[in-house]
Amino acid sequence: MTDNNKKTANAMWGGRFAAGPDAIMEAINASIGYDKRLAPQDITGSRAHAAMLATTGIITDNDAEAIREGLLTVLSEIENGAFAYSTALEDIHMNVEARLKELIGEPAGRLHTARSRNDQVATDFRLWVRDQLDAAIDGLDALIRAFLDQAEAGADWVMPGFTHLQTAQPVTWGHHMMAYVEMFGRDKSRFEDARRRMNESPLGAAALAGTGFAIDRHMTAEALGFDRPMANSLDAVSDRDHALEFLSCATICAMHLSRFSEELVIWSSAQFRFVTMSDRFSTGSSIMPQKKNPDAAELIRAKIGRIMGAMVALFTVMKGLPLAYSKDMQEDKEQVFDAADTLMLSLAAMTGMVSDLTANRDALAAAASSGFSTATDLADWLVRELGLPFRDAHHVTGSLVAMAEGKGCDLPDLTLDDMRSVHEGITEGVFDVLTVDASVASRTSYGGTAPVRVREQIARWRSALG
Numbered sequence: 001m002t003d004n005n006k007k008t009a010n011a012m013w014g015g016r017f018a019a020g021p022d023a024i025m026e027a028i029n030a031s032i033g034y035d036k037r038l039a040p041q042d043i044t045g046s047r048a049h050a051a052m053l054a055t056t057g058i059i060t061d062n063d064a065e066a067i068r069e070g071l072l073t074v075l076s077e078i079e080n081g082a083f084a085y086s087t088a089l090e091d092i093h094m095n096v097e098a099r100l101k102e103l104i105g106e107p108a109g110r111l112h113t114a115r116s117r118n119d120q121v122a123t124d125f126r127l128w129v130r131d132q133l134d135a136a137i138d139g140l141d142a143l144i145r146a147f148l149d150q151a152e153a154g155a156d157w158v159m160p161g162f163t164h165l166q167t168a169q170p171v172t173w174g175h176h177m178m179a180y181v182e183m184f185g186r187d188k189s190r191f192e193d194a195r196r197r198m199n200e201s202p203l204g205a206a207a208l209a210g211t212g213f214a215i216d217r218h219m220t221a222e223a224l225g226f227d228r229p230m231a232n233s234l235d236a237v238s239d240r241d242h243a244l245e246f247l248s249c250a251t252i253c254a255m256h257l258s259r260f261s262e263e264l265v266i267w268s269s270a271q272f273r274f275v276t277m278s279d280r281f282s283t284g285s286s287i288m289p290q291k292k293n294p295d296a297a298e299l300i301r302a303k304i305g306r307i308m309g310a311m312v313a314l315f316t317v318m319k320g321l322p323l324a325y326s327k328d329m330q331e332d333k334e335q336v337f338d339a340a341d342t343l344m345l346s347l348a349a350m351t352g353m354v355s356d357l358t359a360n361r362d363a364l365a366a367a368a369s370s371g372f373s374t375a376t377d378l379a380d381w382l383v384r385e386l387g388l389p390f391r392d393a394h395h396v397t398g399s400l401v402a403m404a405e406g407k408g409c410d411l412p413d414l415t416l417d418d419m420r421s422v423h424e425g426i427t428e429g430v431f432d433v434l435t436v437d438a439s440v441a442s443r444t445s446y447g448g449t450a451p452v453r454v455r456e457q458i459a460r461w462r463s464a465l466g
Contacts, residue, residue, distance in 0.1 A: 041127035122202035139347035167371030198242030201226035205236035232254035246312035278356030310335035310345035
């Protein structure tokens, strides 16, 4: 081999590939540009592995101590920005190991005993995703509390409830806010469930078949905060369910964030004026001085595209892979990293918007009283007081709505004679149920919009959150 060839040889594979990879191969093969985010997890896993190797007598205590201290030095260099990454070394694992060898010499070569990059990267990635699950759970906890504060403040504020974006029945502001508490509560539970399922350690599975060394996988699992080692070595190195599940949970959560963002965009418009957005989460127009644009809400509304796209991308990568490891799986991290960053930014922004949100009570109440929103209350009254079958009551109410439309008024503005012209049994008592306040107060079934029920749900959630 010429001196020039020696210089270009792949340092990882040595003489097997004498000419070394060309620039294109190096670029497509290297993952260090993004997987350097796994450095803390990689070093944590390596320290746990070294300690286990020493305990089981596979390496000496002196070598283990040198490895542990050397890894701390590497971590410090990375955190301080002094670490020099190399694409020729492909990934964070080889970059760390190469630097460790420069620092401590021969003992560094013993760190890789009884493991492979396959179980190493699987462990690192699980540790990283686990941290992101914890962050998402904490972020959702803060968001839920912000919605609870809004619900508590407006437990008895009336507003229109919509179906098909058409006025349907009056509800309370608190009830509407609590709907999102329930949604985000389920999101939180999904992340918690995913965390429980993925909390098993791949470390010690080696390349795919386990190892002949007398290692203690339970020791490393416990040291890394896992509940147990994964029970099948093939599955341990080839599975990415934890990442897929994280992305699935994140996608559903992003969908909920998008739905409320859509409502904020609509509610803050001049046509609705239901809410006033904080200046912290709004922008102006470059040419229209009257504009106040809900940009943060619009951006959150769009973020589901990135998060769902990441989920579809990883499903597509994984769907055709035979056991065990294939290089395709290197494409698992960028999507997850981006989705996690996007989700956490969206949760933080939404928490800020909800905390700063001001409801315009007068506009809400006026809208709640429009569009014949108490028509269902009238139909229910006819059933309850006059004993009409609901279908007949529905017909009578529809006739009265048509009459009110013709007169250009709302149902409470009709006279008793007007109502009796449709059904002679109607009495003065009907007007007691035709106000929006009476309507919401009457909806006392479990989970209903009555203020008393809303406050019960708020108390239940406060207790659950602690």
